Every structure is written in C-alpha cells, then in structure tokens.
Amino acid sequence: MITSETYRSLGLTDKEYQKILSLLKREPTVTELAMFAAEWSEHCGYVSSRNLLKILPKTGKYKTLIGEDSGGIFVDDIAIIFKMESHNHPSQVEPKQGAATGVGGIIRDIFTAGARPIASLNSLRFGSLSEPYNKYLLQGVVDGIQFYGNCLGVPTIGGEIYFDESYNGNCLVNAMSIGIAKKNELAKACAFGEGNSIMYVGASTGRDGIGGCSVLASHEFSEGDAKRPTVQIGDPFMEKCLIEATLEILSTGYVLGIKDMGAAGLTCAVSEMASDGESGIDMELCNIPLREKHMEPWEIMVSESQARMLVCVKAGKEKAIKNIFSKWDLNAVTIGKVIKDKMVRIWDNGKILVEVKADILTKAPIYDMPYKKPEYMKKINNLDIDVVHEPSDYNIVLLNLLKSPSIASKEWVYEQYDHMIQLNTVVLPGSDAAVIRLKGTNKAIAATTDCNSRYCYLNPYRGAQIAVAEAARNLVCSGAEPASVTDCLNFGNPKKPDRYWQFKNCVQGITDACEFFDVSVASGNVSFYNENPAGAVYPTPAIGMIGIIDDINKVCTQYFKNEDDLIILLGISLEELGGSEYLKLVHELVRGDAPELDLKMERAVQLTTLEAIRDGLVNSAHDLSEGGLAVGLAECCMSNKEKLIGAVVDNLNFDIRTDALLFGESQSRIILSCAEKSLNQIKKIAKKHKTSLQVIGSTGGNRFIVSNNDNKLIDLSLEKLQDTWSNALRRDIDSSN
Amino acid sequence: MLKAKVYVNLKNTVVDPQGLATKNALKSLNYEREIEEVRVGKLIDIRLDMSDRKKAEQMIDEMCKKLLSNPTIEDYSFTLEEVE
Amino acid sequence: MLKAKVYVNLKNTVVDPQGLATKNALKSLNYEREIEEVRVGKLIDIRLDMSDRKKAEQMIDEMCKKLLSNPTIEDYSFTLEEVE
Amino acid sequence: MEFLRFGVVVFPGSNCDHDCFYVLNNVLKQDVKYIWHKEIEVRDVDCIVLPGGFSYGDYLRTGAIARFSPIMQGVIDFANKGGLVIGICNGFQILLEAGLLPGAMLRNKNVHFICKHVHIKLLNKNTPFTNLYKKDEVLKIPIAHNEGNYYIDEKGLKTLKENNQIVFQYCANPNGAADNIAGIINKEGNVLGMMPHPERSSEKELGSQDGLFIFKSIVEWVK
Numbered sequence A: 001m002i003t004s005e006t007y008r009s010l011g012l013t014d015k016e017y018q019k020i021l022s023l024l025k026r027e028p029t030v031t032e033l034a035m036f037a038a039e040w041s042e043h044c045g046y047v048s049s050r051n052l053l054k055i056l057p058k059t060g061k062y063k064t065l066i067g068e069d070s071g072g073i074f075v076d077d078i079a080i081i082f083k084m085e086s087h088n089h090p091s092q093v094e095p096k097q098g099a100a101t102g103v104g105g106i107i108r109d110i111f112t113a114g115a116r117p118i119a120s121l122n123s124l125r126f127g128s129l130s131e132p133y134n135k136y137l138l139q140g141v142v143d144g145i146q147f148y149g150n151c152l153g154v155p156t157i158g159g160e161i162y163f164d165e166s167y168n169g170n171c172l173v174n175a176m177s178i179g180i181a182k183k184n185e186l187a188k189a190c191a192f193g194e195g196n197s198i199m200y201v202g203a204s205t206g207r208d209g210i211g212g213c214s215v216l217a218s219h220e221f222s223e224g225d226a227k228r229p230t231v232q233i234g235d236p237f238m239e240k241c242l243i244e245a246t247l248e249i250l251s252t253g254y255v256l257g258i259k260d261m262g263a264a265g266l267t268c269a270v271s272e273m274a275s276d277g278e279s280g281i282d283m284e285l286c287n288i289p290l291r292e293k294h295m296e297p298w299e300i301m302v303s304e305s306q307a308r309m310l311v312c313v314k315a316g317k318e319k320a321i322k323n324i325f326s327k328w329d330l331n332a333v334t335i336g337k338v339i340k341d342k343m344v345r346i347w348d349n350g351k352i353l354v355e356v357k358a359d360i361l362t363k364a365p366i367y368d369m370p371y372k373k374p375e376y377m378k379k380i381n382n383l384d385i386d387v388v389h390e391p392s393d394y395n396i397v398l399l400n401l402l403k404s405p406s407i408a409s410k411e412w413v414y415e416q417y418d419h420m421i422q423l424n425t426v427v428l429p430g431s432d433a434a435v436i437r438l439k440g441t442n443k444a445i446a447a448t449t450d451c452n453s454r455y456c457y458l459n460p461y462r463g464a465q466i467a468v469a470e471a472a473r474n475l476v477c478s479g480a481e482p483a484s485v486t487d488c489l490n491f492g493n494p495k496k497p498d499r500y501w502q503f504k505n506c507v508q509g510i511t512d513a514c515e516f517f518d519v520s521v522a523s524g525n526v527s528f529y530n531e532n533p534a535g536a537v538y539p540t541p542a543i544g545m546i547g548i549i550d551d552i553n554k555v556c557t558q559y560f561k562n563e564d565d566l567i568i569l570l571g572i573s574l575e576e577l578g579g580s581e582y583l584k585l586v587h588e589l590v591r592g593d594a595p596e597l598d599l600k601m602e603r604a605v606q607l608t609t610l611e612a613i614r615d616g617l618v619n620s621a622h623d624l625s626e627g628g629l630a631v632g633l634a635e636c637c638m639s640n641k642e643k644l645i646g647a648v649v650d651n652l653n654f655d656i657r658t659d660a661l662l663f664g665e666s667q668s669r670i671i672l673s674c675a676e677k678s679l680n681q682i683k684k685i686a687k688k689h690k691t692s693l694q695v696i697g698s699t700g701g702n703r704f705i706v707s708n709n710d711n712k713l714i715d716l717s718l719e720k721l722q723d724t725w726s727n728a729l730r731r732d733i734d735s736s737n
Numbered sequence B, C: 001m002l003k004a005k006v007y008v009n010l011k012n013t014v015v016d017p018q019g020l021a022t023k024n025a026l027k028s029l030n031y032e033r034e035i036e037e038v039r040v041g042k043l044i045d046i047r048l049d050m051s052d053r054k055k056a057e058q059m060i061d062e063m064c065k066k067l068l069s070n071p072t073i074e075d076y077s078f079t080l081e082e083v084e
Numbered sequence D: 001m002e003f004l005r006f007g008v009v010v011f012p013g014s015n016c017d018h019d020c021f022y023v024l025n026n027v028l029k030q031d032v033k034y035i036w037h038k039e040i041e042v043r044d045v046d047c048i049v050l051p052g053g054f055s056y057g058d059y060l061r062t063g064a065i066a067r068f069s070p071i072m073q074g075v076i077d078f079a080n081k082g083g084l085v086i087g088i089c090n091g092f093q094i095l096l097e098a099g100l101l102p103g104a105m106l107r108n109k110n111v112h113f114i115c116k117h118v119h120i121k122l123l124n125k126n127t128p129f130t131n132l133y134k135k136d137e138v139l140k141i142p143i144a145h146n147e148g149n150y151y152i153d154e155k156g157l158k159t160l161k162e163n164n165q166i167v168f169q170y171c172a173n174p175n176g177a178a179d180n181i182a183g184i185i186n187k188e189g190n191v192l193g194m195m196p197h198p199e200r201s202s203e204k205e206l207g208s209q210d211g212l213f214i215f216k217s218i219v220e221w222v223k
C-alpha cells in the first residue's frame, strides 16, 4: 500500500499522485512510484520552467541542432556540441567532489552525443572571501575542476568567477563543455527497432544519490545508511576510459542510440530512450552490474552512480560492443531489448516490476507558476547620484578595484587548469575569450561565459540581455562572430512568485537579446532552489557563448602589443553608476538600475570591431565591463605578463562625473589599439556602422596615466598595477582570518 | 611533545576509485585470489608542542572536523602518543 | 579473513609539500603556537581472503615493496588483524 | 631510411598520446603508431614515446601502476638494447617508477597543478634528443603537472652531474625540483625524461616552436 506520506516525501503532490493512478488505472508498484517521482521532479521534468523555456530561440545565423541532452551548431561538415550545467548543491557541501562530478556529468553529455570533448569552461559564484568557508569552497571547487578536467585531458579554457554575499551558503558551480564531431557521426539518445539490444555500459551501480528516495526502504535504516551522502567521488580515470570506449563503439556503426545515466539514472535513460525512439524497452534487472549487496529494484532504478550509459545496439552486434569495452576494462552487458509496444517493462529475476507506457513517465506535468514583481526593487532601483561623494584619490580607488576578487586576475585559478592539452588553444585564458583552433581547417572557435548577476538583481530583464550582449562582445574582441548560446539559469525557489518573476524576466531578456543578435540557444539547464536563510541568490542566468573565427590568422587578444599605438574607445560613456563594482566597493551600495543597453548600438560597436580585426587593422581589442574604463585600460596594459605596456590617456574630454567616467559600467564599449596609419580606415568602418569613436590616448612607457581636461586623475607604475591585480586572489586565499 | 596520528578514510558507503585502481593493480600482480578489497585513505602525522593530553585531544578533534576531513564523505580517527 | 593496514610515509629526509601546506592551513586556523610539524602519508586498508597470518605478512610486505611504496622516497609499515 | 618509426605507448589514462601522435605525424611527417599497454613486446620502432597524462588516474602514486603494465617489460628490454625512449611528464614519472631513470617525483611545492609556459635551459646538447639545439639555449615550453618536484638524494645528484645527465634546468624553479631539474637522461644516453611538454611547443600558432627540435633531433640522430 502506498500512503500519502510516502508519495509526498518523494516530492509528488496529491494531484500528481491522482494523475498517476488515473493513468495507470491501478496503484503503482514501489519501483514505479520511485520512477514517476524521479521523472516528474523539477530536475528531470523541468515542471516549473518548461513553459517559459519554450520561448528561447531555436534558430539563428548558424544552423542549430537541439539534441535530446545537448545541442550545437553546424559549421561546414563539423558539428559543435556544447552545453552548460549546474552542480551547485553538491559543491556547497563537498566542493572538490561536487565540482569534479559536475564537470564529469557535463562532459558525458557531450560525448554521448558522439562528439569528442575539446574544451571546458565554467561559471562560478561564491560568497565573500572574508568568510573562511567561502575560501574553502573556492579552493575546493577549483581543485575539483582541475582534478577532473586535467585527468580527462580536456582543456579548461575559460570561465568567470564572482564573489558576492548573496551566495553565502549557496555557491554556484556551472560547468560548460564543448565537443566536436563530423556531422554524420552524431549519436541519438533514443532506442528503436524491435529486437535490438539494450546494453548497460560503464561503471557498476551502487546506492549513490538515492537520498530523496530512501523513504521507500522498507527496513529501518541502520546507522551508516541513514547518513548516506548524496555527494559522490569523481573518477576521471574511469570516465577517460569511457570516452575512448564510447567514441570507439560509435564509430562501428552498430550503435543506434546512446544515453548517459545522469539525474534519475536508469529510470531517466530507459524511459526517455524509449519515448524519444517511439518504442518500448523490455529489460531484466538481474544482469545489471552492482557494486553493493542487496540492492532493491527501486534503488537500482534511481541510483545516480557515475560513469554509466545505456546503449541501443543492432541485434547481433552485442559482442563487438562488449569487446571494445573489455579492452578498456569496462562493463558492457545486455540487459534488455527494444519492443514494439511503447512500454517500459522491467523484470527482476523473471518477476514483473514495472509496466508503464514510456511517455506517461516522460511527459511530466507542466505548471504555470504565479509571479510577482519583487518588493525590493522599488526600494533599491532609485539611486540619488548626488549623495554619492566623489573620492579624492582615484589611484587608490583603481587599486582597490583591481584588488577586488571579482575583478582581480584569475591567473591563480586558470594556472591550475590544463588549458593547453589537445594542442588547440590559440588564445589562452587571460583574454576576453579563449580561442581553440579546429585542426584540419582554417577555422577556430571562441568561447566565453558571462553574467553580471548584480545587474540581474537590479533589473532581471536587462541584466539578462546584458549577459548575452557582454558574452557576444567578448567573442567579438577575439575576432569571432557570435554564433550560439547555452545557458545555465540559477534561481531561488520557483514557488515563490517574486523569484519566479526574476526567472521569467531573465528568460525573456535572453530570448530578446539572442533574437536580436540572431544567435540560437542550443542547450541549457535550470537550477532552482538556490537559497540561503537570508533569501535567494542573485538571479544568475549564466550565459555560455561560442563564436566562430573563419580565418585563424585573424585572431585578436586584449592586451596592448606595441609602444606608440593609438588607443581608441568605441561606444559612449554615460553618467551611470547603478550596479557598478565601484558603487558596491567604495560606497557599499547595491542600488540603482542596471546600466543602459541599446542593442542597436551594441551591434554597431561589435560590427565595427569585428570588421577592423578582420581587416587586420587593430592590434588589440578589449571590452569594458566591471570596473569600467579605468580597469579595462589597466588590463590592456598588464594582462600580458611577458610584456607590460604603459598608456597615456589624455584625451577624454567627457562632460560627466569623474567617477562615472573612470569606473562607471556603461555597456557597448570596446577599447582598440592600432598603429597610427590604420586610424583612418578604422574611422571609416566606424562611420559606416554609425559607431561613436574617439582616440583617447596612446600606448607606451611604464606608467598608466589618465587625465581629463589636463587634470591628472590616475598615475601609477605598471609594476604596482600588475602586482596588485595579479596577486590579489592568491593573497586573499593565503591570508589568515 | 605529543604526536597525533590521524587516519582519514572515505566512508564505507562511498566508492573509492583510488582503492579500486589499486586493487586491480594488485590483482594483476598475481594476488588475484587473495585480495578482497582495497581502500586508500590519508595518514596525517602532527607533532604538537604541548603536553596537556586532554587539550591536545580536543584540539585534534577540532582540526579533523574543520580541515583534515569532510564529514560528508569521510570518517576520521586518531591516536595520541608522547614523543620527544 | 585478514585485514592489513598499511602505512606509507615520506622518509624523514624528504620534504613533504603537502604536509607543509596542511601545517600552514592549520596555523591559519589559529593553531599557530601548538603545531610543530605535519606530515601527510597514506593509509591503505587491504582485506585479504586468507587466514594464514605468516603467509599474509609475507605477501603484504611484497606488495609494499613492489607497488604500494616507492623506496626512494617512502617508508612503510603495516599491521594485520583478524576480521570477519 | 625515409621515415623514422615512432611508437607512442597508450596506457589507460594517457591523455597526451594524441598530441604526440599529431606532432610526430602531422607536423614532423614521420611514421607513428600507437602501442597499446597490454602488448608485451615493442616491435618495429626506432623510438618509444611515453606520453603525458594520468595513467591509471595517477592513483596511489604517479606512474606507479603503469609501471606494471605488460608493455613496460618490453620498454625496458628495448631501452636495455639501446633503443631511444623519451618520457614526457607522466612518461617521465613512469620511467622513474620503472627504474630506467634515477630519482622520484614529489608533489609540486605549492601543492597545486601548474599549467603555464616556462623557460628551461639546455645543459647537455650531446644527446640523441638535443643535438639540434645551440649550446646553453633557453627554450620556452609549457609545463602541466601536479608532481614535477624532482627528488634525488645528494649522492644521486652528484652522479647525475658528473655524468652530464641533467639535460634541462628550469630558469625559474616552478615546482621545487632539486637543482631546478626539468629533464634528465640515463647514463647510457638513450632514455630521456622531461616534465615540460615539447609537443605543446611545436607549432607557431601555439606560441612556441622550441620543443619541436627535440623530435627533430631524434630524427637527425637516427638517420
């Protein structure tokens, strides 16, 4: 007998349970109930987000493929598959393994699509580093990412990290992976063709991640059991073998479908492969390789043990598949077959346990969630700029900004990641976007992750648009055409209307911005319930974007290259301080509105930059973001450690407040540097695109000097700047509290 | 002077990839039949410049909880002995 | 069934980077004065499906020499106990 | 002989195997084949490459488990007969564990993985692996490792020096290695181990071509 207590503690509502009863026309078995609970959960079923996610654009200037588990675009005959996914909650309790298994999970999504993983990125959020636990989280997460990615041999080429109190108690760990395949080598995640075999491959099954479902256990939990952790130990070595074995079986032509067992493990893999293939699966549990003794069938069905996959194999070819897996010392066993009626039928030693129509399981209910504009916005959206006093020493402000961990160099982080393996990384981390070449072609991929969640907090719609615009801007600065997006939407409890309002507006913002730039959203992931006792984390719709470079010789980086180059500012600086790092750091204010965003102007600035790079006219391109003009210029001077180059910026002549001029975060601005002889041609390009262009100074020397109307505002040595910026994070971590 | 020997082990319910790899390696070294299970943990030796055993015990316990192990996935134990 | 506990430690003459890092981390957790030295080693638990203690001892010793420790930098020791 | 035949050994967990293959085959235009770790004999190659990576996950100790892979006896036999063997990064660690080179590897001094370009100085150009470099040349070449902190006791170090076995030294020590050692060769001069990755500095697009000359030197030597 299933009691209301049981299904409720599995997360099913009364209404949902009634629906199950009416669909089945009988009471579900325990195993069936566990499967429904898993499939209809937020995590697998996207029950409160699916309605909204529908609006994200599925097409763009590059032909887009929306796959079952990941998505991508086509460039000539190459498919570029990519996706970002969250692993926030496991990382909060066990940062190293949580982050490691997060990386492992997303990379499995890529190679089960048939693509060889060629790069990883991430997007991380932590609470303030003044708290020891947040330091521990940062170190642990970075350690987990390096441990897993380095061992797999997939370069981690970029990412972003921000620190803010809103993430105290709930860090965000979003991992992104990119893979490539020949167009015709892609694999599907479905099962079809009556009589074909269903094989289980990879690691054995244990009681990992069955936490929520343990209410189903009929026996009393004994001591160790009850505290069974939901965190797992990552095994990159096993996964590395799995990658090689999987790509090898896919090349045999005997594999019809393959799916990773991720969330909800076998349940999800079986029911979705059957339903996506419009067929049924009949399988026997007793053949499944188990790691622990006395596992109940429902435990096997919902276990989330790592590094396992389900494969649909042409009848008669099982042996060939098995041989490849044995070569890599991995399991491969036949556990069932494809059947014509669209049922999921599961046996345990000949006893029937589950008999459900596949798409009943996979068609989770969809809910329209109530939403309401949050109260806090009224309070914080207006900022009286007149009460913000201008500082007296801009040198100090600049140094403090460069020291702030969200702006400081992330070298301490990316030096721990192998970012060169596979011999493709043409632009290493440390520039606006990383660039990896596509061997055998003249092309390259640029990739970045971006999101300023403070903007999203102040203005979810525009904040999300800015995340897309900034990602595109970063790609353009490397010489790439923005091509497609993956997103990872990190929000609070969706059942709270104010949180859902944030979510809805961010999704709308992403949609509108992507449509404007004509880039598709090829894949993504939603993570709700990111809350701490003080409330939800800032709405954080992390954007991962990839761009295409047609000519690998036309790649650009952000740092100044030569002495005596001209420094050009594209775009317009407004008198706005809302949401800026400066306002937070110096005035301890999180107020105002997110910066203005004029998408047309954004496009004009980007088109100008891209055309100038392609014409070989510019020597460097860097977009302005957190910390504004002063920080952006300083980065141009010092982000190439091997060659620091100073700058004299003496032609600003702006008529806005000095702090806004130096540290305001107006959007749609890019700093270029070029030889004097190229200026006229760049001007012509800017004019054609109706972009505002101003020569603001020139490079050279060993100081960074900024003045306005003959007023010296900043004058610092490069050594001081470089030391402050590049060692800040290391110092924060090493300092004792 | 006191010396603490701290043993940190993965919980029994957690898979230990390192132990598994070591087990397989030992098996291929011809200990095929005998080896049942291998688990690899940490052994941390700490020399303390103090003599109060009680206090030392408390301190080591604290360190284990705070830094040396993660109770989510690991168990720890320790012994204390007098040394020169 | 026998269970061997194998302890593998860096030799005293070898600097232990991990031990040093752990020591510094502990110091920053306010155990500034007490901590003299920290060294991090390995603890390898091996369950053996055999009952002959003598033979087991010999076997574990062999494993230590061959695989579990590197004599250039490490020392090892072990204990054996009866378990179910 | 038209082409040199290189054999790149693949252990489970090797992950620079493709990179080495690519450079030898596509950049240097030589014959290359993979050698699976379960093979027991090395046949028809002029030089064996033990590539970087995490053989067996680097569990227990780097290179410790790989050292017992079936192929290693073949590699040892090959080396003892004077065959050229180069171990890069994890390959170097395996050579140490296998006893083909003296010493051992410890964790990096900062206990972090380090991936970056470094500069190394050539100390011995009279080897099959370095004959095309200039004397005392400084190379820009990437490192990427967790355990590159080379350890050897004093007596051993003295022997290395006496026999000119230290081939590369870091210009600025990144990991704590004894005597700044980045690469060493055996007494007989046919087995080289080095932590930096020459295959990662073999093409202009990737920022340096300084490593390519190691492979070129091998070709030159055998011819």
Ligand SMILES: Nc1ncnc2c1ncn2[C@@H]1O[C@H](COP(=O)(O)OP(=O)(O)O)[C@@H](O)[C@H]1O
Binding pocket: A122, A123, A124, A156, A157, A158, A159, A160, A161, A407, A410, A411, A413, A414, A417, A428, A429, A430, A431, A432, A433, A434, A449, A450, A474, A625, A626
């Ligand atoms: N978590 C991370 N992992 C790897 N690289 C990172 C990470 N965080 C930042 N980086 C790298 O540091 C550089 C600067 O990052 P960021 O300040 O976020 O740039 P931007 O403001 O231009 O988006 C980029 O090259 C980025 O990829």
Ligand SMILES: [Mg+2]
Binding pocket: A432, A474, A622, A623, A624, A625
């Ligand atoms: Mg940027």
